[in-house]
Amino acid sequence: MSYIDSASGASYPDDIARWCGDTGAYLDLAPVPGLRREAIDTGERSIWRYAQAIAVKRSDAVSLGEGCTPLLSRNWQGVPVQFKLEFMMPTGSFKDRGMTVMVSYLKSRGIEHVLEDSSGNAGASLSAYAAAAGMRCRILVPETASYPKIAQIAACGADVVTVRGSRQDVADAALRMSSEIFYASHNWQPFFVEGTKTLAYELWESLGFRAPDNVITPLGYGSNVLGLERGFDELLRNGEITKMPRIFGVQAANCAPCHATWQSGGEVPVPVTVTPTVAEGIASSQPTRLREVVRAVRRSAGAIAAVSEEEIVSALGALARMGFYVEPTCAAAGAGLTQLLASGTIRSDETTVMVLTGSGLKSSERIGQLLNLQPRTL
Ligand SMILES: Cc1ncc(COP(=O)(O)O)c(C=O)c1O
Known part of the structure; x- marks a missing residue:
């Protein structure tokens, strides 16, 4: 490799x-060869059941049992949709899929101290996997990150540093420290996407070895979009599926650089004005791999949507009332699907997957304010 x-x-x-x-x-x-269905290690209940497709040796795996998340059929706006519960991961977000592979690789190459910047979930995930691997870890997060994410990072033993300013200011601060500690940014390190690609394998297996028609996911830096493309591409090359699903990324309109570039019809990053969003996990104004993300979505014949704060909050409430207690970032996917159904881009007779990326348990205070939740007092 x-x-x-x-x-x-x-x-x-x-x-x-x-x-x-x-x-x-x-x-x-x-590119790697991927696998055919006979090569799935069905006795393994984690993403490492697809070890043959992963460019890291199974014997090097640092695992917390990530993956094998439920796929549930429910209705959204009266349309059948498959909900992929990625918030049911060891650290409460989809990041664990990429982190197990990235940390396994780095440990196998002798890295003992890692540095990362994060909106919160990736930092929480890296701190947990670094703890499992016996590595030291420093995580930089925005000062406005949800406190439970900061607590989760610190509790796992990482040195957590809050940075004043935007998500981009946090990334810039980490880059400045990268000469001191190995910069294990999941947005730079390609072994992270090598892990997120197992989302494609899992959807394919859960759907009876078929690809869905559409997959819709919140989009910040694009690790799920890129992972879906890589995984489904391997399955296509192995003849396990016959078509690439359409991949839809959803951004907050208040911070939508991929959407702006998508709309321009090209791949050259279009400058955008950024304002705060409740979707903290996708408040990424300069995604490292923006070109690749836009290209992947275009190749899949999908689209990039942008949703307003009101649409996100409305989807957040609707998901919670279905029993899906997710964080606001994740609700952007629901808001995006509502738009795509209304425009006829996604039809009711198609197999559509909505990826629920992060747990609401880390954002309860904010969710309470956004949904104006007031318990009654006796
Ligand atoms: C819950 C949640 N969903 C989606 C995303 C977006 O992931 P990416 O930046 O890889 O597109 C994040 C990123 O932090 C997140 O925390």
């Missing part, structure tokens, strides 16, 4: 862990 420099196309062996190329650009991983 080798890294590929996204700017120069140069390849670097992966026996030494790196987070960027000699050009300073982010790295990709060369």
Whole structure:
């Protein structure tokens, strides 16, 4: 397996862990063969049941039992939808899928101390996997991050540092520290997407070895979008599915750089004005892999939607009343699906998956305010 420099196309062996190329650009991983259904390790109840498709040795795995999340059939706006409960992961968000693979790889290459910036969930996930791997860990988060996420990171033993300013200011601060500690940013390190790709494998297996027609997920830096593309592409190349599902990414209109570029029809990042959003996990104004994300969505014949704060809050309430207690970031997917159904882009006779990426338990205070929840007093 080798890294590929996204700017120069140069390849670097992966026996030494790196987070960027000699050009300073982010790295990709060369394509891997993937697997056919006979190769699933059905006795393993985690993403490592697809170990043969993952570019990290099974014997190196640092696992907390991530993956194998439920897929439930319910209705959304009267239309049948499959809900993928990614918030039922060890640390409460979909990030664990990517983190188990990234940490396993870094540990196998001798990395003992990692640095990451995060809106909260990736930091919580990395701190847990670093603890499981016996690594030291420093996480930078926005000062406005939900407190339960900060507490979760600190409780796992990481050195958590809050940074004043935007999500981008946090990423910039981490970049400045990257000469001191190995920068294990999940948005730069391609082994993270090597893990999120197992979402595609799991959907395929849960649907009886078929691909859905549409998958809809909240979109910030795009690790789920890129993982879905990588995983389904491997299944296509192995003849296990016959078509790529349409991939839909949903951004908060208050911070929608991928949507702006998508709408321009090109891949060159379009500058956007950013204002605060309740969807803290997707408040990413300069996604590292924006071009790749837009390209992946376009190749899949999907789309990138942008939803208002009111639409997010309305979807948050609707999901909670179905029993899906998710965080506001995650509700953006519900708001996006409402739009896509209304415009006729997604039809009721198609198999549509909504990815529920993060637990509401980490954002209860904010959810209480947003939904104006007031218990009655006797
Ligand atoms: C709950 C939740 N959903 C979705 C996302 C977006 O993921 P990505 O930035 O990889 O697109 C995040 C990112 O932090 C998140 O925390």
